[in-house]
Amino acid sequence: MEEVDVPALNGVSLDIAAGEFVAIMGHSGSGKSTLLNLLGCLDQPDSGRYVLGGQEVAGLGPDDLAGIRNRKIGFVFQNFNLLPRTTALENVELPLYYGPPIRGAARRERARSLLVRLGLGDRLMHHPGQLSGGQQQRVAIARALVNHPPLILADEPTGNLDSKSADDIMALFQELNREGITLVMVTHEPDIARYAKRTITMKDGMIV
Amino acid sequence: MNTVITMRIAMRALIRNKTRSLLTALGIIIGIAAVIAVVAVGQGASVTMQKQISSMGNNLVMIFPGSSRSGGFHGGMGTTQTLTADDGDAILRECPLVRAVSPLVRAGAQCIFRENNWATSILGVNVQYQDVRSWDIASGSFFTEADLRSASRVCVLGKTVATQLFQGDEPIGQTIRIKNMPFRVIGVMAVKGSAAWGQDQDDTIIAPWTTVRRVLQNSAFDNVNQLILSLASMEVLPQAKQEITGILRQRHRLSSGADDDFTITDMTEVTQMMTQVSRLMTLLLTVIASISLMVGGIGIMNIMLVAVSERTREIGLRLAVGARRRDILMQFLVEAVVLSGAGGLIGIAVGVSAANILAKINNWPVVISPGAVLLALGFSAGIGIFFGFYPAVRAARLNPIESLRRE
Ligand SMILES: Nc1ncnc2c1ncn2[C@@H]1O[C@H](COP(=O)(O)OP(=O)(O)OP(=O)(O)O)[C@@H](O)[C@H]1O
Ligand SMILES: [Mg+2]
Numbered sequence: 001m002e003e004v005d006v007p008a009l010n011g012v013s014l015d016i017a018a019g020e021f022v023a024i025m026g027h028s029g030s031g032k033s034t035l036l037n038l039l040g041c042l043d044q045p046d047s048g049r050y051v052l053g054g055q056e057v058a059g060l061g062p063d064d065l066a067g068i069r070n071r072k073i074g075f076v077f078q079n080f081n082l083l084p085r086t087t088a089l090e091n092v093e094l095p096l097y098y099g100p101p102i103r104g105a106a107r108r109e110r111a112r113s114l115l116v117r118l119g120l121g122d123r124l125m126h127h128p129g130q131l132s133g134g135q136q137q138r139v140a141i142a143r144a145l146v147n148h149p150p151l152i153l154a155d156e157p158t159g160n161l162d163s164k165s166a167d168d169i170m171a172l173f174q175e176l177n178r179e180g181i182t183l184v185m186v187t188h189e190p191d192i193a194r195y196a197k198r199t200i201t202m203k204d205g206m207i208v
Numbered sequence: 209m210n211t212v213i214t215m216r217i218a219m220r221a222l223i224r225n226k227t228r229s230l231l232t233a234l235g236i237i238i239g240i241a242a243v244i245a246v247v248a249v250g251q252g253a254s255v256t257m258q259k260q261i262s263s264m265g266n267n268l269v270m271i272f273p274g275s276s277r278s279g280g281f282h283g284g285m286g287t288t289q290t291l292t293a294d295d296g297d298a299i300l301r302e303c304p305l306v307r308a309v310s311p312l313v314r315a316g317a318q319c320i321f322r323e324n325n326w327a328t329s330i331l332g333v334n335v336q337y338q339d340v341r342s343w344d345i346a347s348g349s350f351f352t353e354a355d356l357r358s359a360s361r362v363c364v365l366g367k368t369v370a371t372q373l374f375q376g377d378e379p380i381g382q383t384i385r386i387k388n389m390p391f392r393v394i395g396v397m398a399v400k401g402s403a404a405w406g407q408d409q410d411d412t413i414i415a416p417w418t419t420v421r422r423v424l425q426n427s428a429f430d431n432v433n434q435l436i437l438s439l440a441s442m443e444v445l446p447q448a449k450q451e452i453t454g455i456l457r458q459r460h461r462l463s464s465g466a467d468d469d470f471t472i473t474d475m476t477e478v479t480q481m482m483t484q485v486s487r488l489m490t491l492l493l494t495v496i497a498s499i500s501l502m503v504g505g506i507g508i509m510n511i512m513l514v515a516v517s518e519r520t521r522e523i524g525l526r527l528a529v530g531a532r533r534r535d536i537l538m539q540f541l542v543e544a545v546v547l548s549g550a551g552g553l554i555g556i557a558v559g560v561s562a563a564n565i566l567a568k569i570n571n572w573p574v575v576i577s578p579g580a581v582l583l584a585l586g587f588s589a590g591i592g593i594f595f596g597f598y599p600a601v602r603a604a605r606l607n608p609i610e611s612l613r614r615e
Contacts, residue, residue, distance in 0.1 A: 042528060042608045063532045070530020081525045081612065085224065097213060098530035143529070 008034040009045070010205040016184060018053075018150065021177040023193035024186045026202035032186040033155055035202070039184060040073050040153045041065045053150065070098050074144025076154035080136045082128040082143075088115060089124045092142045099147055114142040118172070134165030141172065152176065154185040158192050170195040211542070218543035221515070222550075229547060232511040235504020236551030236591060237558060240584045242497035244559025245566065247580040250490045252563070252572035257482050261475055263400055263409065265341040267307075267439040269448065269474045271295075271456075273431070275467045290469045292430045293334070293417060295459055299437065300336075302455050305448040307440050310337035311432035313417045315424045320385040321373040328369050330386065330413045332420025332432075340438045341400075348380040348395030351416050359418040364395040366410040386413065387424055402571070445474060501587070504551065505595035512544050512599035516606075523603055524611025537604035544596020545589050552588025556581055 009031045016022055016039075024032050037043040038050060041057055044065075050057045053072060057065070069075075074095075082091045092111035096102055102110075115124055118138045128136050137157060144152055154173075158166035166189075174195055177183050185196060193199050201208050222229040273291035296309040313332030318325065337343075338350055351362050363386070370379050379393045400409040421427050439448050449472050456470055516523070523536055560576055567574040 037609055040528075042612075063534075066527065066530050066532045069528060075528050077612070081521065081528075083522055083525070094526070095529040098526070098532070098535060101210070147530075 008205055009038070012048075012205070012207055014200070014207060016182065018182050019177070019180055021173070021183045021195070021197045022185070023196035023199045024184065024202060025188070025190070025193055025199055030202040031205040032202055034205075036153050036155050036184065036186050039151075040075060041068045066098070070095055071147060072149050072151055074141075074147070074149045074152045076137070076140055076144050076152065076157045078156040078159040080128070080133075080140045080160075082136055082139055084129065085127055087125045087127060088120060088131065088139045088142075091128070091139055092146050094143060095147050110146060111142070114145055115139070118142050132165070133161050134168060137161060137165070137169055138172070141169070145176070149181075151182045151184070154183070156186055156188065158187065158189070163191075166192060211538075214538055214542045215546065217539060218546045221519075221543055222547055228511065229550075232507050233504070233547055233551030233554065235500055235507045236548050236588050237504075237555040239497045239499075239501035239504050240552045240555025240588055241559035241562060242493055242500060243584050243587075244556055244576070244580060245562040246490055246493040246497065248559070248563030248574060248576045249566050249572070250486060251575035251577065252567050253486055253570075254483075255575055256572045257479075257486070259401065260403055261479055264403070264475060265343075265436070265438055267442045267445075268340070269437050269439060269445070269452075269472060271435040271437070271452070272471045272473070273433075273469065274471060275469055290460060291432055291435060293432055294430065295456060296334075296432075296435045296437070298459055299435070299452055299455055303448060303451045305440055305444045305451065307438045308336040308339040309435060309437040310334045310340050311417050312337075312434040312436050313420045313425070313432050314434075315420055317387045317413075317424065319369065319373060319413065320388075321379075321382065324373045324375065326369060326372040328366075328411055328413055330363075330415055330420055330424060332415055332417030332424075333436075334417060337414065337436070340436050343400060344398040346396045346398040348393070350395055350414075356416045356418055359416060359422045361389065361391045361415075361419060361423060362394045363391045363413050363415040364397055365393055366397050366412040366414070367399045368408055368411040369413055370396045389423060391415065442476075445476070501591060504548070505591040508544055508548055508592060509595040509599060511547075512540060512596050513602065515543070516540060516599050516603040520606060520611045520614045523606050524608050524614070527606070527608035528612060533604040536606070537600045540600035540603045541593065541596050544600065545592035548588045548592030548596075549585065552585050555588065556584055559584075 012031075012035065014035075024035065026032050034043070038045055039052075041052070041060075042065075044060075045058055048058065052068065055068075057068065060068070082088075083094070089108065089111050092115060093107050096107045096110065112121075112124060115121060118141065120135060120138055120142070123131060123135060123139075128139070131139065137160075141152075152173075157173075158169055161169065170192060173183055173185070177197075183196070185192075187193050271291065293311040296311050300306055300309045310333045315330040315332070316327070317330050318327050320326075331337075334356055335350065335353055338345070345364065346367070348364070350364055351360070354360075355362050363384070365373070365379055373379065373384060374382070379396060382393050383390045384393060385391070397410070397414065403409050415424075417432065421430070421432075439445060452472060453468065457468065460469055462469065526536060526539075563576060564574050566572070
């Protein structure tokens with residue numbers, strides 16, 4: 001079988017300013033996740049440019065990209081992606097292991113204060129399996145915030161949550177956005193997209 | 209990411225799958241245990257062997273009456289009565305390569321001191337015997353030339369006999385009965401230990417050979433069971449053998465065509481045979497150990513590949529939050545090394561216990577060299593690195609997006 005190149009994204013030109021809260025909508029397979037992965041430096045475009053905070057990203061090696069992901073970007077996933085059989089506290093600490101050296105006590109304190117702020121002060125030692133979906137997503141958000149990144153990327157962050165938890169998460173996102181964090185979020189639900197300041201719709205790898 | 213944290217992550221991952229980790233480490237455990245035990249046993253055995261051989265005496269040569277050639281292999285050895293104590297004196301006098309000579313007359317006898325009874329062997333020797341065997345006296349004194357000339361009824365006890373007959377009392381000056389004849393105890397020999405063939409060398413009584421021959425064996429002839437002599441060095445052995453043969457042939461008036469009526473033997477054959485056996489054992493066990501370590505290493509590689517595939521999502525997540533490839537590589541490499549290193553530690557413990565048990569059974573000293581232990585530990589860690597490298601590289605090469613998407 002011959003491999004056929006299928007461009008997942010084609011001719012996308014997008015500017016997102018610091019402090020924006022953008023929702024990306026579109027049908028399944030329209031390229032939303034692909035775009036978000038590019039924004040998150042998890043993937044490199046075959047051609048084209050991507051400038052993040054004034055830095056040209058296209059052409060950087062995997063370790064440089066890892067550094068950018070660690071310092072500048074926080075990820076929130078639909079399925080939370082927490083380490084199983086690991087406490088909430090340690091899950092939140094995870095990005096700190098890969099950043100500049102930090103003492104154990106300071107590391108734990110940073111993770112703890114974030115969890116307290118997100119209302120999980122009494123769940124520090126719980127494993128993901130002992131937490132509700134909403135709580136797990138808040139642990140994941142704490143993990144995304146722990147390195148104080150300027151940009152948070154979320155791929156269907158409420159896809160696995162009930163509407164009450166989803167609204168809570170969106171309220172949290174709005175609060176973070178008010179504090180100056182740039183948010184880009186993929187969603188299928190117009191109700192969720194309404195929390196964003198701006199909505200982009202994609203179709204067949206293009207922005208419409 | 210610092211090594212302490214990497215170690216902790218590795219430990220936790222291994223403890224999470226306790227049974228699996230233990231089974232995986234089993235190959236390493238067996239291999240390292242075998243190596244440690246082999247080295248310990250081998251060294252213990254060789255130390256014992258050297259001690260036993262040197263306990264025989266320095267550069268020892270033995271001469272038996274009878275030909276080794278007549279009537280097949282060693283057939284005539286010890287059967288004829290041609291060797292005398294005078295032959296020994298002549299050898300010492302005429303061959304400068306010989307340092308000391310003693311005749312040996314053996315008799316078995318029941319010995320009695322008060323109500324204590326002990327059956328042992330009586331060795332009839334001369335005053336040079338101590339020198340030939342390099343055997344010190346522990347207390348009292350050895351007999352003298354005068355005792356030898358007058359065939360006096362004096363004896364020196366081996367440690368075992370002294371213990372059996374006197375049970376802690378002072379033996380020197382006491383009179384024991386050998387074959388119902390009174391003998392005065394004038395000394396006790398130092399502990400000699402067991403001979404290479406396991407016989408207790410301290411279970412003996414030493415007396416002037418003249419006394420043994422005339423009094424215990426009631427014989428008027430001067431022939432002896434054996435001459436035992438010590439050479440100046442082992443290098444002169446071939447030359448000494450030749451000279452001794454010449455002296456004895458002349459003294460025994462053998463015509464040039466006749467066979468020797470005596471046999472000269474030395475310890476080199478015994479030593480060579482024992483070294484060969486122990487070398488073979490070591491080789492065999494080394495092969496077994498290497499195969500086991502090899503299999504253990506492959507087991508580690510296999511289980512690490514499984515771990516990488518099981519934890520693909522975890523790897524994807526770590527990459528997403530900023531782990532570099534070398535962080536992932538190190539994580540899995542350290543895990544493999546911790547696994548094989550722990551296997552090595554357990555293996556060392558098992559090997560040391562096995563060596564101790566073997567040493568106890570065989571009555572060897574336990575010789576566990578720190579060098580061998582360190583080497584084993586280093587080797588097991590090396591196996592972890594070697595066999596853990598490929599799985600770790602596979603983990604580090606994973607693509608973050610694809611890994612995160614894996615169920
Ligand atoms: N690894 C891949 N190899 C080949 N094609 C891919 C790969 N990943 C994505 N695609 C294709 O790229 C296109 C965009 O996929 P993407 O995952 O971005 O869609 P999406 O908009 O996120 O859809 P959904 O809403 O279902 O998550 C799809 O046509 C998909 O088949
Ligand atoms: Mg998607």
